[in-house]
Amino acid sequence: MENIHLENIDFEYAPGRRIFSGAAVDINQGELVLLCGKTGSGKSTLLRLIQKELDTKAGFVMQNPDNQIVCDRVYSELEFGATNATQGNERHRLELIRQRVAETAGYFGISRQINRDTHTLSGGEKQILNIASAMAANPKVLLMDEPTSMLDPIMADRVIDLVKNINRELGITVIIAEHRSDRIFAYADKILLIEDETVVCKDKRSMAEYMSRSQELRGFLPEIARSVEMSPPPLSLAEAVFGKAHAVYVGKEAPLSSHPVLRLKNVSFAYDRSKGALIDNLNLSVDGGSITALLGENGCGKSTLALLSAGALKPYSGSVKINGRKIKKAGENSAMLFQDVTLHFTGDTVDGKYNGMHPYDLSGGERQLAALDIILSKNPSLLILDEPTKGLDYNEKEKLGKRLEKLRDEGKAILLITHDVEFAAMFSDRMLLMFGGKIVCDRPAREFCESNIFYTTAGARLSKMNSD
Amino acid sequence: MRRFENFNPATLLIYYMTVIIPIMVFMNPFIILTALAAGLVRAGIYERKIPVKRILFSAVLTAVMALVNGLLSHQGDTELFFINDRAVTLEAIRYGAVNGLMLAAAIVWFSAFSRTLTGEKIMALLWHLPKLALLISMIMRLIPRYLERYNKTGLAARINEERGQVPEKKHIMQITSAVFTWALENSMDTADSMIMRGYTSGGKRISGIQFRPGDAAVLALTAALQTMYFLPETWHGILMAVLCFLPEIYRIKENVKWKIYTLKI
Structure with a gap:
């Protein structure tokens, strides 16, 4: 059993750059703890401090799925975690490692991929492998630093569900920093918030109430709690429906009519002839002075269209x-x-507002805006963004959204490829749904959200429940 | 059921070496011809078609080597004809042809070798050099990763940079440097991830591969067949053929065993 007690943590990066101080928090074995805080508030630092104390009793999963994978094969990767955690004589260790790899592969459902090269896995599969590899070392505590921020929402949800299972079934303490709190907020036993250099710990109800009072902290709440005016804030759709809450905002009414900038006419495309057309006779026009959001599942051809x-x-x-x-x-x-904005940083410094800082030293949201500045320097009339909100917290998303609205007002045509329905509903004028190589739904944001059942916002779902 | 590839990697390595080394060391036409023919037949069985390309390649290689050696070397007694007052001799052509056959046989057998001893089996052979094994595994992971990153960075630059501003050479340098920066930045995470999973530089990997009675049998058979080198030349071809077809003999044995097994059910 590893009960964690944090008290009087004081950490400074450099004299005067204090991250946080004075915390008294108890975390019991088997609890699921959600860690909230703005970017740069010290979430990663706190997790790493805890890791240092627990050493091998803790498994650690980081943000970038690629960076954590050490070996070329899935089997070697699992073996790596298991090998380091076993002791004793050779024969005994050998048996233990094999047993550990086998049961880990079974539990995490990766037996079929065991002989694959790790670089052929998708982002989500890589992150599941990382979790499995950390668990193969038999830790008591699992520390996770925004594990889903680089995944698409479907995979992100799978990872979160997996984490909940690990916590509930195996009794592993989980401390997780996560922006997408929708799936995890209501399940957390405790919620830690790093605010103004101090660590606050509350149970989820009182934390939700505390957060709902401040405009800045609202972003950490689940989407449904942000979409309604209700006190205490609801943590699930059911609570909102039961409390007879009303959605504050559903989406923009109708797009501003303007001149088309981008026009695709009967476009077909395929990478591989044997697999048929990925884009099939597609027609689309994107207007200047508008933001058009393109949604659809993974592999439906969104990025290819871009x-x-x-x-x-x-x-x-x-x-x-x-x-x-x-x-x-x-x-x-x-x-x-x-999607990976660091691809745009070919220089050693970023100019302008960031006065010559190295791009890798910027926070996620700053990177996004800096990269946007770089690509806007040639003054294009069409701007395409591939998943720009991935990994950003609520406040950073708002900043990015405001920036896009400004560009729209300057008359640019903006095509936004995203999985983030809430962001799309908030900032876009028109929303499209792509399926089977075609655009199957093309409507103003509000109509889109109201007519869809799955691809829609929590607010629109609530309105639908209330109206039926 | 079991296949020849399933034997212990060390067994496979020794077996293939006992075929490949004599091909290359002894310039014995019997051995070379037998090995080449057997190698081609085995490739045909493996690919389930007549290996036309391999046969053609071997023939062309032999012909070219014979021709080149005939033109360049003028040693030998049997003069066939003269070019520029220099004799082209039968011996030189024959020597070239045997050399060509030797190369062709070696190529055929090396491809069979790499088909059987895949990357992870070679890794398993390195188990007593755990650091090297881990290093190779890590490099094998990084190569595709860096290549992909390079291509993506190039694509992003192609779309977003105004062309003609930067000369091509400088452009390539810029992208390479960006990939390096990225690689360094991200390798910090990998290092952290290794330490967090309890890796210490003294950590030892253990091989999980066993040595079975079957391995001993194959090794014993291989060793017994080495007696051919003490026997008269006529035996070389026959025993080499047996050695070369050992995997197929094993396959037939397993097939027969399987058939009998299914009949019993």
Whole structure:
């Protein structure tokens, strides 16, 4: 049993740069603890301090799934965790390692992938492997530093469910820092908040009430609690419906009509002939001075559509035009913000507001805005963003949204590829749903949210429940 | 049921070496021809079709080597014809042809070798050099990762940079440098992740691969067949053929065993 008691933690990076001080928190074995705090408030630092104390009794899972994988094969990776954690004579260790790898692979459902190369796994599969690998070392505590921030929402939910299972079934203490609190807030036994250099610990109800009182802290609440005015704030849709709450905001009414900038006409495309068309006879126009959000499941061709619009891929048939002219080379009149914004940092410093800091030293939200500045320098008329809100907390998302609205007002056409329905409903004028290589739903944001059952916001779901 | 590839990697390594080394060391046409023919037949069985490309390649290689050696070397007694007053001799051509056959046989057998002894089996052989094994595993992971990053950075630059501003050479340098920065930045995480999983530089990996009675049998058979080198030349071809077809003989034995087993049910 590992009960964790934090008291009077005092940590300074440099004289005067205090991260936090004075905490008295008790965490019992088997509890699930959610750790909240703004970017740069010291969540990672606190987790690492706890790790240092617990040493091998704690498993640690970080943000970037790729960085944590050590070996080339899934089997070697699991073996790596298990090998380091076993002791005794060779024969005994050998048996133990094999047993550990086998049962870990079984529990986490990765037996089928055991002989695969780790670099062929998807982001979500990699993160599940990381969790499995940490668990193979038989820890008592699992520390997680924003484990889902680089995953798409479906995989993110799977990872969170897995973490809940590990906590509930195996009695492992989990301390998790996480922006997407929807799935975990209501399940947490305790919630830690780092605010103004101090660590506050409360149970979820009183923490939810405390957070709902401050505009800054509201962002840490689950989406449903942010979408309604209700006291105490609801932690699930059921609570909101029962409390007869009303959604504050559902989405924009109708798009501003304007001139089309990007126009795709009967576009088809495939990477592999044998797999058929990934994009199938697709028509789409994106207006100047508007934000258009494109949603759809993974692998439905969203990113391919983006690359086609940016001219980096050539359509098999059909035409792609920007401002009425056919694109001849990549990036003509368009710019594209990639999912991993560090791809845009080819220089050693970022100019402007960040006065010559190294781009890797910026926080997630700052990186996003700095990369946006870099790609906007050539003044494109079409701006494509691929999952720009991944890994950002609520406040950072708002900042990014405001920036996009400003660009829209300058007359740019913005195509936003995202899984983040809430962000899309908040800032876009028009929302599209892509499926089977086609756009199957193309409506103003509000109508889109009201007509959908799954691809919609918590607020719209609530309105639907109230109206039926 | 069990296949030849399932034997202990050490057994497989020794077996393949007893075939490949004599091909390359003894310039014995019997051994080389037998090994080449057997190798091609085995490749055909493995690929389930007549290995036309391999046969053609071997033939062309032999012909080219014979021709080149015939033109370059002028030793030997049997003069066939003269080019520029230099004799082209039968011996030189024959020597070249045997060399060509030797290369062809070695190539065929090395490809069989790499088909059987895959990356992780070689890793398993390195178990008593745990640090090296881990290092190789880590490098094998990093190579595809860095290549992918390089391509992606290039794509992002292609879309977002105004062309013509930066000369091509400088552009490549810039992307390479960006990939390096990224690699260094991210390797910190990997190092942390290794330490957090309890890795110490003294940590030892253990091989989980066993040595079974079957391995001993294969090794004993291989050793017994080495007696061919003490026997007259005519035996070389026959015993080499047996050695080369050992995996197929094992396969037939297993097939027969399986058939009998299914009949019993």
